[in-house]
Amino acid sequence: MKAALLKAYGDVDQFEIGDIPTPQPGPGEVLIKIEASAINPFDLILRQGFMAQLIPLSLPAALGGDAAGTVAGLGAGVTRFAVGDRVVADFAANGRGANAEYGVVPATSAAKLPANLSFEQGAALVKAGLTGRQTVDALGIKRGDHVLVSGGLGSVGRAAIQYLKEIGARPVAGVRAKRLDEARALAGEALDINAPVTQPDFDYGISTAAPVAANLIGRVRDGGQVVSIVPVPVGANAAGRVTILELYHRTDAPTLDAVLEAASRGELVIPVAQTLSLEQIGAAHRAVASGAQGKIVLKH
Template sequence: MKALRHTAYGEHPVVEEIPEPAPGPGEVLVRVAGAALNPLDVKIGAGHVRDHFPIIFPSVVGTDLAGTVARIGPGVTGWNPGDQVIARTDPISGGAVAEYAAVPVPNLAAAPAAVPLHLAAALATAAATAWQAVVEVAELRAGQTVLVHGGAGGVGGFAVQLARQAGARVITTVSPAGAGIATKLGASQVIDYTTADFRAEAGHADVVIDPIGGDTEAASLDVLRPGGLLVSLNTPPDLGRAADRGVRAEFVFHRTDAGRLAKVAAAGLEIVTDRTVPLARAAEAFRHLAGGHAKGKVIVRP
């Protein structure tokens, strides 16, 4: 089968012919219909997160996939060949950007019937991370105001939708190219971060969802009401700095959870795609994502 593989840290991955994996105990073999690339894939390949996600080379890129169960391994119950699924593999194992992937059963959920199967791969990390931030950590509710940074991005776009579903008023920061996307997804106020200081435009928010970090995290504290919450998705926030401002801060470290993935699949979220490319052009798609300007998800179709 064909797969996109890293051969060393810092090297661009290439599409190669490799043996098809066999499902082990507690695993199913999925015929991949689509794989979604994430910024984490770029960080893993560059070696930036090797302390948390050390990989053994050669390593097949990607964690997020959707497809059809082709075979089941020993001891597997509840899944059968022909079932359509979404899944997130362990980041250390990777394996998504390929024609077939072996996936542990706890990492699977039924794919949503209303979404084209190849696009459903986009839900596995980005939407599930947004769910964790908006629903589980922030516990957003009707009448609250939330500032979502990067509302046209992978995680940000899903966070905007989930916040609107909760009944919150949504403010978001985007580039000019992302303004229309964020508005369509439900943002009430869109701020162009290339020309405006969001601190002057956003007013006061109950919650900030921050997938960016750095200076954005520090500046975000200025828009929070006393007792408000900063939810950081990139790096652990400065808890002391938040406490000095009279607000709270929490870090979301996303881990696969089949129950959460099933809820995300049932949430009726719109999937915004930057581009969909064939597996033969997966290396090109990876370089595009690494450039940092994708609007929505980058999907690879075997």
């Protein structure tokens, strides 16, 4: 099968399109014919080798954590899916990722893709949708709670805001001043995340944008809680004013089902900024690095 392979850690010139054996599903696994995969910032970190000590890859490796396609084979014991089902899948960072024609995942890492969503839309929803919901759940948010979300127009921020609205909380999108109108249309309330902090007035914060993490923390009251998916700057939480929870997404099929249902109802939209071919994976990584407004998706 064809795959985009990382030959060595480094820049995008280390990618090559090559042929590798098509994987076969083991017990409890599904084989997916991948139609689209999305590029996440974490893929860039893996490519450059910054995680090599914690997540060593056997090179050449296929990256890519988010995919959509059709079930092409079933391992023993799998009953949730049938061959031909349209699905999305959350691939592990193990060098056998979604930037390939076929991929194998545990059946618990896949979910059925609603008929009214395209493969490109499905691929864009996976890790962003999971992470957005898991940030909210980590804080134990209740109906009526006022929650500041930095990076509110990013993929994870959008998913978190949608979920906050779904459960009856009051999200506030923290964005740059020039995007306030767009953010208000999404969340209902918005603020300039770069404006000086005068008075901390939030009990909860969700931090999804590293450059403004300190600004978000400064807006949370003493004793409040922040969940962060980005590094927290040293000194940003002076004297431990707030409780900070660091979160990395976990695979969770029921949550992924809920993400897809929300998207199917039109309540969650993760914009796709650009669709490229698998052979253009280098350009896709560069687009993510440049701060593309929306997901970069590879059509296989």
